[in-house]
Amino acid sequence: MLLHENLKFLRGRLSIAEMATKLDIPEDSYRKYEAGLRRPSYEKLIYISSVLKFSTEVLLKADLRKADLNKLMMVADNRLLFPILVDDQNNDVIEIISVKSKAGYLQGYTDPTYIDKLKTMNLPFKIIGKHRAFPITGDSMPPVKEGSFVVGKFVESITEIEDGDTYIVLTSNDGLVYKRVYKKEAALELHSDNKNYQPYQVKLEDVLELWKFVCCINLSDQKEEEINMQSVMDMLKSMKVEIEAKK
Secondary structure: OOHHHHHHHHHOOOOHHHHHHHOOOOHHHHHHHHHOOOOOOHHHHHHHHHHHOEOHHHHHHOOHHHOOHHHEEEOHHHOEEEEEEEOOOOOEOEEEOOHHHHOOHHHHOOOHHHHHOOEEEEOOOOOOOOEEEEEOOOOOOOOOOOOOEEEEEEOOOHHHOOOOOEEEEEEOOOEEEEEEEEEEOOEEEEEOOOOOOOOEEEEHHHEEEEEEEEEEEOOOOOOHHHOOHHHHHHHHHHOOOEEEEOO
């Protein structure tokens, strides 16, 4: 856990006593948090998150020392969801999760080093909301075929889910899946459009990210060995989408 390093980093020029006062924590307890000798309770962690305006996931897992804090995107409750990025002109960009990078997404989605290595595409028009492109594997969601890329819009809250719509769902147990989603009590029920696959439920506490389906880029007609990042780039260029690799 990186909480102690992030607390030290976010304290900046404040003294330990000043930071403890800001967070309404006894100075001795705060010293132990920052030294990594003690962890705050869940309730205290939520309060620290609200004061510092970083999500608990960020405070616990992301290394803020490696991040450009000026490029973080504001989301609900005035918090910063990390590391969803914008470009230097504060315009949204679409990160492309390749088939290769998909395997590391569960471990890397809060890691600025992982995100910074992804390719991005800049659209010739302004888009509203944060979007990412994800690769499709398997045959559970026809007519979307393996080799296609699904572009999804980031969903800030479970309450925004519309029953029966399709979403890219990141869970702590299964990683990334693309399914039709229904809200249940304290859970989401995920359905495949291919009836050979049975619906299943995931607990809300296990859901890490949700991206609502926006469009599909179909590459399924290409040979498997041709389905790679360059083929994605060529497809998007043919659609007059400007592609730019992150420096």
